[in-house]
Amino acid sequence: MRETREVLQSTGRQLPRRLVQLYAGLALYGVSMALIVTSTLGNMPWDVLHQGLADRLDRSIGTVAIAVGALVLLAWLPLRQRPGLGTVSNVVVLGLVLDATLAVLPDPTSLPARAGFLVAGILLNGVATAAYIGVHLGPGPRDGLMTGLVRRTGRSVRLVRTSIEVAVVAVGWLLGGTLGIGTVLYAVAIGPLVQVLLPLLSVSPAGRPTRPAAAPLPRG
Template structure:
């Protein structure tokens, strides 16, 4: 008799308020996973910046803003996160500990990684930095979403707009990322180093990769009201 590999457990994210998120169980594991994911997320962004072959779409705008204000990239990421959170109010998104932690930790870890990462001196190393950055970003996304402690500011903007407009998550995500890249270019973003092959790779790969990693990172919690996973690029 042939043996078959059992299907992985379904990916079920819970629609919980901030207090219910903390009471849902397995909090120690979830907190460690959340902060590890956010730290790695910041590292992944820094790798793409140092690779200088194109950064993540939102970072095109973030880097452009740094030319006009006396702030580091990480500090701009933090400020922009809280600006995005203002849009959650009319969208009635539910924040959580992970939402606030995302706003701070990703920015701080991005700056910390940029301070210690070497600048690659060959094209091969630059490509390696960018590819590693995209893969680590997907792993980090799966980790912090799988902790089920609240969406990140930009994730919540995406899911909130999709719910309010009735548009697909794919369409809303694409529209947001095209918009922030366009804004970054309008503010002086550089083709090649900031908008380049790495940006395209990120846009094409991050959704499928994060979706693939999420079943292994998801902390299963017994609670009602599952919601659609909003990372499928």
């Protein structure tokens, strides 16, 4: 009982820091999405779909990202996935910050400027991903879909994630979403970036430092 009480007290002390880090991470994630979209050199996989749908539906890409996130979250029901605060916050915050950032970002005209936006977006996305995953308040809806399918099908994480993202990118590209070198660079770089940064930004709910060996990656 004493150990349980100490764990609960420690968890309570860590909660403010976890909440601040969660929402800071989600906000930075939305900014990183906007930087990559503005570069026009190739979107993150799910943003290829978001942009394609936004163009066809005449809606903002942030609005579409929120709608897609909500629909993906509904797909958790048959998979018996349990959302957390971070899951629900992910659905709303990313789209709002994405639209707000796109409204104020200048349009880069030269290739070096566009490349700078792309690189900055990928690096910032790595920090943001590690920050919000590291507080252990629930995965993003798209990531939860992947892990739920892995559990239900028995297939590997790599196979399920690749299959989902190939399908998402293909549909998004057919709808007019931007697919390019940025999409490839993001896919190659984000894993190593998060692997390096996640141990530095992980906060144990019980207040103890964590050393996760691996973590699923959110996809916008």
